[in-house]
Amino acid sequence: MAVKIIDHGSKEYKQMVDLRYNMLRKPLGLTFSEEELEAEKNNIHLCCFDDDKLEGCCMLVSKDNNTVQLRQMAVVSGLQGKGIGRVLMQFAENIARDRGFKKLIMHARKTAVGFYEKLGYKRIGNEFLEVTIPHYAMEKAL
Numbered sequence: 001m002a003v004k005i006i007d008h009g010s011k012e013y014k015q016m017v018d019l020r021y022n023m024l025r026k027p028l029g030l031t032f033s034e035e036e037l038e039a040e041k042n043n044i045h046l047c048c049f050d051d052d053k054l055e056g057c058c059m060l061v062s063k064d065n066n067t068v069q070l071r072q073m074a075v076v077s078g079l080q081g082k083g084i085g086r087v088l089m090q091f092a093e094n095i096a097r098d099r100g101f102k103k104l105i106m107h108a109r110k111t112a113v114g115f116y117e118k119l120g121y122k123r124i125g126n127e128f129l130e131v132t133i134p135h136y137a138m139e140k141a142l
Contacts, residue, residue, distance in 0.1 A: 001055070001084070003091040006045045015054040016047055023074040028132055043071075044099075046092055048084050056084040058092055063105070068096045070106040089119055097142045104142055110134035 006012040017032065025031060044060040056075040060068045070092060075084045096104055108116050110127065113136055117123075121138040128135055 001048060001050055001087065003046065003048045003087055005095070006047050008041045008043070008045060012047055012049075012054070013045060016045060016057045019054055019057055019076065020072045020074050023077065024072060025131075030131060044095060046088060046095065048088050048091075055079055056088050058088055060092055060096060060104075062101075065100070066102040068099075068101040068104055070104055073106075073112075085115060086119065089116075093140075093142055102142055103139055105137065105139045107135045108138045110136060113138070 006016065017037065021032060040059065042062075046058050046060065047054055048056040054076070056073075056079070058073040059071045061071055063069050070089075073085065073088070075088075093104060104121075105124075106116070106121070107130055108121070110133070113123065116138050119140070121140045124137040124139055126136075128137075
């Protein structure tokens with residue numbers, strides 16, 4: 001298993017967009033606009049590969065000098081529960097620390113809150129709807 005930073009617009013990035021679409025957007029009847037994807041240019045794109053096959057991904061988005069937001073975490077269906085998400089999160093936290101961030105925040109789907117809590121994230125505030133489904137704001141000091 002190799003975890004690495006990939007470039008926006010690369011072949012790997014296109015695989016990442018496909019995985020995010022299939023796992024996160026398509027089940028909700030949503031798509032990505034060209035503007036949304038273009039706006040991701042300055043984000044940090046993290047992917048987990050087995051040989052050349054993408055198994056999981058996420059993005060880090062700088063909010064300010066101290067805070068980075070995790071977005072679009074996805075693991076291939078059938079591979080969830082095999083440690084890929086945990087490895088991706090550890091890598092994301094290390095990258096964020098290396099770049100000087102002090103806090104990682106996210107909007108976690110309600111169904112994923114337990115996963116993030118096991119990794120030390122705390123819920124902040126009440127449940128809210130985002131992309132038509134329940135989420136919680138979560139954060140962790142790095």
